[in-house]
Amino acid sequence: MDESEDVPKDFIKLKSEKLSVDEVSELVVSPYCGAVSLFIGTTRNNFEGKKVIHLEYEAYTSMAETEIKKICRDARQKWPSVKHIAVHHRLGVVPITEASVIIAVSSPHRAESLEAVTYCINTLKASVPIWKKEIYEDEYSWKENKECFWANSEK
Amino acid sequence: QVSVLYFAKSAELAGLRCESLSVPRHITSLQLWEEIVKAHPRLAVIRDQVVFAVRQEYVPLGNQLVVLQSGDEVAIIPPISGG
Numbered sequence: 001m002d003e004s005e006d007v008p009k010d011f012i013k014l015k016s017e018k019l020s021v022d023e024v025s026e027l028v029v030s031p032y033c034g035a036v037s038l039f040i041g042t043t044r045n046n047f048e049g050k051k052v053i054h055l056e057y058e059a060y061t062s063m064a065e066t067e068i069k070k071i072c073r074d075a076r077q078k079w080p081s082v083k084h085i086a087v088h089h090r091l092g093v094v095p096i097t098e099a100s101v102i103i104a105v106s107s108p109h110r111a112e113s114l115e116a117v118t119y120c121i122n123t124l125k126a127s128v129p130i131w132k133k134e135i136y137e138d139e140y141s142w143k144e145n146k147e148c149f150w151a152n153s154e155k
Numbered sequence: 156q157v158s159v160l161y162f163a164k165s166a167e168l169a170g171l172r173c174e175s176l177s178v179p180r181h182i183t184s185l186q187l188w189e190e191i192v193k194a195h196p197r198l199a200v201i202r203d204q205v206v207f208a209v210r211q212e213y214v215p216l217g218n219q220l221v222v223l224q225s226g227d228e229v230a231i232i233p234p235i236s237g238g
Contacts, residue, residue: 142233144204
């Protein structure tokens with residue numbers, strides 16, 4: 001039906017507008033794939049007893065996109081049957097319960113897309129230059145992913 | 156002359172997001188850090204928690220020699236928290 005060859009594609013976007021699960025999953029849908037796996041990262045309303053008002057994200061945008069492309073390339077090496085990968089990350093203010101990141105992966109059968117989505121979010125947290133600030137009622141805090149190898153993990 | 160980019164906590168401590176800096180063409184990453192701290196002493200507190208990104212490749216602070224060209228981007232990368 002579709003005249004294009006359905007070549008595997010990566011869809012990477014960093015944007016400040018609200019993310020759409022429908023939009024991201026539709027990007028990866030393919031007639032050759034029986035599975036679309038999704039991860040949605042949403043903002044929680046509390047951290048260590050403090051009430052979180054909202055999150056703010058910033059990014060080294062050009063490098064973040066390059067690092068996400070590398071993650072997609074590596075995911076395809078590990079799971080060659082993966083068809084399309086979409087990674088959308090929100091920047092700026094993200095209110096509670098809204099999505100900060102959506103990752104979708106399609107593959108013919110479910111095992112590969114489920115594993116690839118897990119790999120993508122775990123690796124994103126370890127290597128993509130994006131920062132999150134949690135805003136509380138009377139202070140704020142720059143978060144540090146435990147996956148980040150140069151963060152001080154002892155405190 | 157390289158472009159130094161500051162992000163997250165390092166931008167707050169330095170008070171800016173971007174500036175030009177004159178540095179030697181061959182320099183260790185630790186020496187590069189020390190040049191930057193001379194200009195922005197408040198950055199000293201995060202020394203143990205940052206890495207550089209030189210031409211968008213991560214470089215830890217240490218004896219690594221970096222070769223810089225005019226116009227290169229050098230970014231200060233505090234611990235990341237994407238996702």
